[in-house]
Amino acid sequence: MPDSRRKMEDDVKPIEDLSRLCLHTITTRPWDIERAIDEYARGGVSGITVWRDALEGRDPRQIGRRVRDAGLSVVSLCRGGFFASSDPTERRRSVDQNLQAIREAAALGAPHVVLVCGADPAQPLEQSREQIADGIGEIAAFASSEGVRLAVEPLHPMYADSRSAINTLEQANDLCERLDHSAVGVAVDVYHLWWDPHLEREIARCGRDGRIIAFHVCDWRTPTRDLLNDRGLMGEGCIPIPRIRGWVETAGFEGYIEVEIFSTKLWKTDQNEFLNRIIQAYRKSV
Amino acid sequence: MPDSRRKMEDDVKPIEDLSRLCLHTITTRPWDIERAIDEYARGGVSGITVWRDALEGRDPRQIGRRVRDAGLSVVSLCRGGFFASSDPTERRRSVDQNLQAIREAAALGAPHVVLVCGADPAQPLEQSREQIADGIGEIAAFASSEGVRLAVEPLHPMYADSRSAINTLEQANDLCERLDHSAVGVAVDVYHLWWDPHLEREIARCGRDGRIIAFHVCDWRTPTRDLLNDRGLMGEGCIPIPRIRGWVETAGFEGYIEVEIFSTKLWKTDQNEFLNRIIQAYRKSV
Numbered sequence: 001m002p003d004s005r006r007k008m009e010d011d012v013k014p015i016e017d018l019s020r021l022c023l024h025t026i027t028t029r030p031w032d033i034e035r036a037i038d039e040y041a042r043g044g045v046s047g048i049t050v051w052r053d054a055l056e057g058r059d060p061r062q063i064g065r066r067v068r069d070a071g072l073s074v075v076s077l078c079r080g081g082f083f084a085s086s087d088p089t090e091r092r093r094s095v096d097q098n099l100q101a102i103r104e105a106a107a108l109g110a111p112h113v114v115l116v117c118g119a120d121p122a123q124p125l126e127q128s129r130e131q132i133a134d135g136i137g138e139i140a141a142f143a144s145s146e147g148v149r150l151a152v153e154p155l156h157p158m159y160a161d162s163r164s165a166i167n168t169l170e171q172a173n174d175l176c177e178r179l180d181h182s183a184v185g186v187a188v189d190v191y192h193l194w195w196d197p198h199l200e201r202e203i204a205r206c207g208r209d210g211r212i213i214a215f216h217v218c219d220w221r222t223p224t225r226d227l228l229n230d231r232g233l234m235g236e237g238c239i240p241i242p243r244i245r246g247w248v249e250t251a252g253f254e255g256y257i258e259v260e261i262f263s264t265k266l267w268k269t270d271q272n273e274f275l276n277r278i279i280q281a282y283r284k285s286v
Numbered sequence: 287m288p289d290s291r292r293k294m295e296d297d298v299k300p301i302e303d304l305s306r307l308c309l310h311t312i313t314t315r316p317w318d319i320e321r322a323i324d325e326y327a328r329g330g331v332s333g334i335t336v337w338r339d340a341l342e343g344r345d346p347r348q349i350g351r352r353v354r355d356a357g358l359s360v361v362s363l364c365r366g367g368f369f370a371s372s373d374p375t376e377r378r379r380s381v382d383q384n385l386q387a388i389r390e391a392a393a394l395g396a397p398h399v400v401l402v403c404g405a406d407p408a409q410p411l412e413q414s415r416e417q418i419a420d421g422i423g424e425i426a427a428f429a430s431s432e433g434v435r436l437a438v439e440p441l442h443p444m445y446a447d448s449r450s451a452i453n454t455l456e457q458a459n460d461l462c463e464r465l466d467h468s469a470v471g472v473a474v475d476v477y478h479l480w481w482d483p484h485l486e487r488e489i490a491r492c493g494r495d496g497r498i499i500a501f502h503v504c505d506w507r508t509p510t511r512d513l514l515n516d517r518g519l520m521g522e523g524c525i526p527i528p529r530i531r532g533w534v535e536t537a538g539f540e541g542y543i544e545v546e547i548f549s550t551k552l553w554k555t556d557q558n559e560f561l562n563r564i565i566q567a568y569r570k571s572v
Contacts, residue, residue: 121508121524125481158444160481161508161524167481195411195446195453222407222447224513238407238447 012246014283015257021282022047022075022256024216025054028271033063037070043275047075047256050108052101060107068109075256076151076214077105077113083135084118084128084165091131094118098139106146112213113143114151114187119165128165133175140181151187151213152176158227169193169202176211185211188248189260191218191231194239200247207251215248217241217286218261229264233277235285245286257286298532300569301543307568308333308361308542310502311340314557319349323356329561333361333542336394338387346393354395361542362437362500363391363399369421370404370414370451377417380404384425392432398499399429400437400473405451414451419461426467437473437499438462444513455479455488462497471497474534475546477504477517480525486533493537501534503527503572504547515550519563521571531572543572 023045025036033054040048048067055063067074080101085091098113105113117132119125136150143150154172155164166172172186186206193199206212219237224230234241245257259278266274309331311322319340326334334353341349353360366387371377384399391399403418405411422436429436440458441450452458458472472492479485492498505523510516520527531543545564552560 121506124526124529125483156444157442157481158510158513161506161510168483171483195443197411197454197457220407220447224444224447227444227510227513240410 012242015286018044018279018282019046020255020257021045021279022049022073022258023278024049024078024258024260025051026078027259027261027278028275029267030271033058034066037067037072039272039275041070041072043279045072045279047073047258049076049078049114049258049260050074050110051078052104055104055108060104064107064109073256074108074110075258077101077108077110078260079114079116079153080150081115081164082118084120084123084131086120086123091135095135095138098135099142102139102143102146102148105148110148112149112151114153114214116153116155117164117166119160119162121161125160125165129171129175132165133178136175136184137179137181140179140183144181144183148183149213150184152184153187153189153214153216154192156192167192168196168198169206170198173202173206173211176206176209185213187214187216188212188244189216190239190241190244191216191220191260194220194244199244203244203247203251207248207253210252212248212251212253213255214258215245215253215255216258216260217245218259219285226264229262231261231263233261233266234259234281241286257282298528298535301572304330304565304568305332306541306543307331307565308335308359308544309564310335310337310364310544310546312337312364313545313547313564314561315553316557319344320352323353323358325558325561327356327358329565331358331565333359333544335362335364335400335544335546336360336396337364338390341390341394346390350393350395359542360394360396361544363387363394363396365400365402365439366436367401367450368404370406370409370417372406372409377421381421381424384421385428388425388429388432388434391434396434398435398437400439400500402439402441403450403452405446405448407447411446411451415457415461418451419464422461422465422470423467426465426469430467430469434469435499436470438470439473439475439500439502440478442478453478454482454484455492456484459488459492459497462492462495471499473500473502474498474530475502476525476527476530477502477506477546480506480530485530489530489533489537493534493539496538498534498537498539499541500544501531501539501541502544502546503531504545505571512550515548517547517549519547519552520545520567527572543568
């Protein structure tokens, strides 16, 4: 790392233990959830974010218990959302699926659900954004009643066609202010947001309002060979992760630091070695 | 196209002839420049933007003459830039290369050079941005003296690691205001900017200042399979091109509409058929 970059990160307090380290089950995708729980616990990881596909055929209540028995915390359920569609039937179905995700989160003991808001290439972004606001508006009260918060995750603009019409933290903050519901906040993911010249300002803004629900890390590789599954391990890329962590902490966030890596390449490696590398990278590059 | 999307584009005056149609030589990459000039002219295309690789081994003055003799206009030289580097020798070299590009543009008779500003994953984006401002500052007076303008092209955030630290039109506008030089303006490329919620505002802003130098079109495919070379033909994707063209024209731009498509898939097709498809797409979806 060049001196200049190191310098900017010098002010951020280094991480000393693993008490805030959380892994997304998708990060070690080849492991089923039972194996992931055991291995994470053995490695000293503190939290787990459960992807819904990992719950298939399981009782979320039992999985939640198993996580806690292993000494881990359930950090989040990933993911709900996908509210935008030019088809009204699809929009109706999406609200139902989100209510179901909230029930699963409550059963699991997950304090929040991450929302990938959705987009439909067949309609203008503005229309998708209205449908997103409507969709979250429809589920917020139920989430509250179940003790679950909803984390709007702005996605990188390269996903604006079909995954999310919310592509900057400013947009996510605007949406939260518009909905003005205590259950609704944001997930700050460095992969999606690192390039944004207004990132520091917008992190401070949602921090002020107590709206930072989650913080996700991984890295941006040069070159990135795939739009979806070529994320890097922290330190492998160009994202100034410690600096962004500093902003998030200055904004009052003290929660888990969630490692969320989609990588065809890393999924092919030995997952125990990969887990060790994640822990080293967490200490060194987060 | 769904009614809703069509509706938003209804106000934009349809294009009636090919007098503003310009092709980038890279769009029909399998053709050398001589062939491209002949085929574009035969097809009724009005302008050509010359990529520097197409000039290799040629005298730009002769190519300029050949373009005009064929009844076409030279619209632009593509591309200069790449001012950002953690290596000072590289930065010095990049200024020299840009001066050379300006000389080539003048010889060719191209009224502007497109700038892909550069980024270096080894240094923070802010540092790259300072180097970009310095680099353009160093070449602006020479460009003026050669009668060539410099079009800062904000690139999609997925290129922030290594191609450009200028990723929104707002940033490009800020940069132009900071440099405050009549030679420096912007290139608006729908592929890079379509997702931006502030696009209409920022187009109006640079229009007010007479800074829209170029307008590039192509489309965003779903799914996009490659970060570089999977651009779509206009109408194949989700970008509201007529709508953005409307904003650009409302902002006072009356120049060429430049078709810039990088597509491994389309380069493999018969280029004469592809040229016909481009002309149809231009009439129907721009």
